[in-house]
Amino acid sequence: MAELVLQNVSKRFGGLLAVNKLDLEVPAGRILSLIGPNGAGKTTVFNMITGVYPPSSGTIRYKGHQLNHLRSNRIIAQGIARTFQNIRLFKSMTVLENVQVGLHCRTKSGAVRALLKTPFENREETEIIAKSLKLLEFMGLIEHRNDYASNLPYGEQRRLEIARALATQPDILLLDEPAAGMNPRETADLMDLILKLRDTGLTIFLVEHDMKLVMGISEIVTVLDYGQKIAEGTPREIQQNEKVIEAYLGTAAKAPN
Amino acid sequence: MDLTALLLQQMVNAIFLGSIYALIALGYTMVYGIIELINFAHGELFTAGAFIGVIVLSALQQAGWVESHFVLTLIIVFGLAMAYVAVLGVAVEHVAYKPLRNSSRLSALLSALGMSIFLSNGMMLSQGVSDRAYPQVFGLQAIEILGARITKGQIFIILLAIALMVALQLFVHRTRLGKAMRATAQNRTMARMLGIDIDQTIRITFMIGPALGAAAGVMVGLFYGAVRFDMGFIFMIKAFAAAILGGIGSIPGAMLGGLIIGVIEVGWAAFLPSAWKDVTTFTVLILVLYLKPSGLLGESVSEVRV
Numbered sequence: 262m263a264e265l266v267l268q269n270v271s272k273r274f275g276g277l278l279a280v281n282k283l284d285l286e287v288p289a290g291r292i293l294s295l296i297g298p299n300g301a302g303k304t305t306v307f308n309m310i311t312g313v314y315p316p317s318s319g320t321i322r323y324k325g326h327q328l329n330h331l332r333s334n335r336i337i338a339q340g341i342a343r344t345f346q347n348i349r350l351f352k353s354m355t356v357l358e359n360v361q362v363g364l365h366c367r368t369k370s371g372a373v374r375a376l377l378k379t380p381f382e383n384r385e386e387t388e389i390i391a392k393s394l395k396l397l398e399f400m401g402l403i404e405h406r407n408d409y410a411s412n413l414p415y416g417e418q419r420r421l422e423i424a425r426a427l428a429t430q431p432d433i434l435l436l437d438e439p440a441a442g443m444n445p446r447e448t449a450d451l452m453d454l455i456l457k458l459r460d461t462g463l464t465i466f467l468v469e470h471d472m473k474l475v476m477g478i479s480e481i482v483t484v485l486d487y488g489q490k491i492a493e494g495t496p497r498e499i500q501q502n503e504k505v506i507e508a509y510l511g512t513a514a515k516a517p518n
Numbered sequence: 519m520d521l522t523a524l525l526l527q528q529m530v531n532a533i534f535l536g537s538i539y540a541l542i543a544l545g546y547t548m549v550y551g552i553i554e555l556i557n558f559a560h561g562e563l564f565t566a567g568a569f570i571g572v573i574v575l576s577a578l579q580q581a582g583w584v585e586s587h588f589v590l591t592l593i594i595v596f597g598l599a600m601a602y603v604a605v606l607g608v609a610v611e612h613v614a615y616k617p618l619r620n621s622s623r624l625s626a627l628l629s630a631l632g633m634s635i636f637l638s639n640g641m642m643l644s645q646g647v648s649d650r651a652y653p654q655v656f657g658l659q660a661i662e663i664l665g666a667r668i669t670k671g672q673i674f675i676i677l678l679a680i681a682l683m684v685a686l687q688l689f690v691h692r693t694r695l696g697k698a699m700r701a702t703a704q705n706r707t708m709a710r711m712l713g714i715d716i717d718q719t720i721r722i723t724f725m726i727g728p729a730l731g732a733a734a735g736v737m738v739g740l741f742y743g744a745v746r747f748d749m750g751f752i753f754m755i756k757a758f759a760a761a762i763l764g765g766i767g768s769i770p771g772a773m774l775g776g777l778i779i780g781v782i783e784v785g786w787a788a789f790l791p792s793a794w795k796d797v798t799t800f801t802v803l804i805l806v807l808y809l810k811p812s813g814l815l816g817e818s819v820s821e822v823r824v
Contacts, residue, residue, distance in 0.1 A: 311711060333710040342711075349708040351701050353817075362701045365694050366713025386694070429713050 264289040264433055264464055265310065265341075270319030272305050272488075279305045281488040282319070287433065292455065292465040294475045296499075297485035298508060303468040304346065306485075307435050311343050312336045323433075338366060342431035344422045346438045352411035356402055356421055359410050360393040363428025393428065400424040400454075416447040423454070433464040440471040452478050476500065484508065523665030528788045530668050530676075534741070536780020537679035541734035542757035543764070543772035544686065545727030551703040551767035552723045554623065558630040559610050560731055561754025562637035563603050567732025568745040569645055570599040572652050579653045591655070596678070599736050600729040607728030608721050610637075616720075641747040649746050652739040675737045682733060683773055686726070690769060695722055703767065756783075759803045765816020774814060778802075 265287040272280040280302040287293050295303050309316045312333035321328045328336055342363075351359050368385050397403045400420050405413055410421060419439060426434060436455070440448045452474055459465055469475050475482060476496040484492040484499060486508040492499055499505055542564055549557045575595045578584060583591045614633040618626045656671030690696035701709040702719045710716050738753070739745045760779045764771025779799055786795040806814065 313707065333707075334713045334715050337711060337713040345708070345711075349705050351704045351708070353704065354697070354700060358697060362697050362709070362714070363712045365698065368694065382694075425712065 264324060265466065266322045267306070267310075268320045268322070270306075270309065270316045270321060272302070272309055272314075273317045279488050280309070280316075280485075283485075283488070283490055285483060285490070287464060287466050288481070289432075289464050290459070290462055291480045292459050292467065292478055293481045293483065294467040294469060294479040295483050295485060296469065296472075296475055301485040302488040303485055304437055305488075307343060307437055307468060310336075310435065311341060334366070337429050337431075340430070340432040341435065342426040342429045342433075343435035344426050344437055344439060346441060348418050348422060350410040350418055350421060350425070352409065354410060355407050356397065356410055356413065357390075357393055357406040359421060359425050360396055360428045361389055363425045364389045364392055364430075367430050396424055396428055400427075416443060416450075419443065419447075419451075420454075427458075431463070433466060434458065435466045435468075437468045438470060439467070440469060440474050443471075448474055520665060524788070526664055527666035527668075528784050530666065530672060531788075532781040532784035533777070534672050534676055534780070535784055536777035537676055537683075538734045538737055538776075539753070539757045539760045539779050540773045540776025541679055541682065541730045541737075542753055543760040543776045544683070544769065545731040546758055546761040547764070547766055547769060547772040548699075548723050548727040550761070551769075552699065552720055553615065553619070553626075555615060555626050555630060556758070557610075557615075557727070558627070558754075559614070559633040559637055560728065560757075561750030562634050562641065563607055563610070563728040563750075564731040564735040564753060565641060565745070565747065565750035566606055566637065566735070567599045567603045567728075568735030568739040568749065569641060569650075570602045570732070571595050571736035571739050572650055572745055574598050575653050575655070579655070584653065584655050588655070592674075596733055596736055599732045603732035603735075604725040604729040607724040610728075611720065611724040616717075638747060638750070645747055647747065649744040652743050652745060654743060656740065671740060675741060678733070679737065682730060686730070686769065689726075695719070699723060756799070759799065762813055763803050763806055765813025767817065768813065768815040771813055771815035 265285075267283055267285040270280060270283045270285075271278065283302075283306065285295075285306075295306060297303055308314055310321055310328065312328065312331055312335070315330050323336075323339055323341060326339060328339075351362065354362070368389065394403065394406065397406055400423065402417060402420055402424060405417060405421075410418065413421060419442075423434075423436070423439065439455075440451055443451060448471060455465055455467070455478055467475070467479065476499075479496055482492075482494065482496055482499045483490060484502070484505050486504075491504045491508060492502045494502070542560070545560045545563070546557060549555060549560070575584075575591070578591045578594065610633055614629045615626055618629055656669060656674065658669065660667040660669045661673070662668075690700060698709065698714045698719050699722065701712065701714060702716055706716060709719070734753075735745075735750075738749070756779055757776065760775035761772045762775070763778060764773070764775030779802075782799050782802055783795050786792070786798045810816075
């Protein structure tokens with residue numbers, strides 16, 4: 262069953278049609294990649310799903326609930342988490358604090374109770390720290406827990422971004438170019454990590470330029486060009502699709518066969 | 519009075535004035551940190567706190583509470599002033615800033631100036647244009663330490679100011695809401711992406727900042743003995759300078775900036791012509807900004823937002 266469904270979704274910025282009547286289904290427990298040339302509208306799709314801005318038309322549904330016009334924090338509460346292309350860590354917080362912020366959206370204590378430090382809130386806080394440490398352990402960041410996020414090496418900052426997104430306890434994780442700027446070793450680690458996450462039951466929705474990563478782990482690949490879906494299929498099907506080759510390389514470079 | 523006594527005396531005076539500037543500066547810096555707006559109405563919120571303080575304190579004095587329940591009286595006075603101004607702060611945010619959150623910064627700034635004038639005039643109409651005397655509850659009784667005379671009121675105010683700042687630091691670093699506030703200040707889009715309710719976080723900032731300003735207002739009233747509808751202006755300028763000096767957006771920066779300005783002002787006035795003390799304060803501010811434009815503890819790069 263599809264968890265996340267986009268129906269006829271368009272986004273217009275002034276005169277630019279960034280996404281044009283997109284239909285997309287992200288099935289539960291799978292790895293789906295969205296690829297396309299620069300400016301094809303991939304990040305715009307993520308931004309609409311996570312409520313950075315609403316779609317101009319069409320509907321986005323998650324587990325049957327419509328997400329259009331919901332604020333990001335409400336969308337995240339439904340179990341969708343994401344990372345951004347550029348690293349957006351809370352730089353002057355420690356690694357542990359970064360993850361804790363993500364976990365807080367799952368706590369029950371309201372604003373007033375959090376201030377009053379009731380026994381319930383204290384217990385919850387202890388639980389949060391335990392969960393955060395467990396998550397950092399899983400992500401291989403445990404020895405950095407008390408470092409400031411800005412002091413981490415690049416690859417680990419990327420990992421922390423994913424850790425923080427996971428802290429919101431999502432069912433679906435949107436990764437926006439997670440391999441950007443990574444060396445081959447780090448990319449290989451990232452592939453392992455994504456597969457490991459999928460095996461825990463998490464749905465992965467990936468926007469990525471690194472074709473080795475995309476073709477290596479995706480179960481479904483969707484191709485966008487000028488905001489429109491031009492192809493969808495298994496990595497093998499996509500690699501042989503003429504429209505896709507054209508979009509990436511231009512008509513002149515079309516393979517002779 | 520020998521030199522040790524003079525130095526000690528001036529040091530106490532400097533810490534006293536500095537902590538009041540710091541409390542007010544915190545309001546500027548917290549609001550700026552979270553929505554990048556200079557809340558020009560903050561000086562008026564400070565004054566409003568001073569007025570609530572004088573109204574409540576006068577009433578309690580007439581009821582004889584100052585003699586019978588001294589500590590309780592102080593708690594009520596500070597508590598009510600801070601609570602009232604916290605509500606006022608949230609109201610100001612809701613009416614004047616929230617509707618403009620997605621418009622240009624200039625509109626919000628103009629709205630802040632308008633709010634400042636509105637509140638100032640409101641207080642002038644309701645409280646009159648003349649000075650209003652604060653009941654002197656601490657008396658003039660002073661403790662002598664090494665020849666310096668320090669009044670009980672001064673000690674109380676300094677301790678309370680320090681306690682409030684420590685409480686703020688604990689709140690910001692140890693609590694869930696505090697972490698949400700720091701996260702929002704560092705990257706609003708990302709904070710929202712982690713499930714943080716930005717509106718609530720902004721509301722809480724507009725409660726805490728003005729409440730600290732209100733406490734400073736009551737302190738000024740208690741110490742100087744009078745309040746007036748336009749007293750916020752000069753304190754606003756100094757506290758604003760303190761926030762900039764420390765690095766706007768930085769909470770420890772506001773505390774440090776407040777203290778430095780207090781020290782400069784008192785130090786200058788103690789040994790050199792006091793008419794020049796404000797000039798000196800702002801000269802130091804200009805020098806610091808010339809050498810380090812982001813302020814002493816400020817971050818040099820602001821993060822790009824979607």
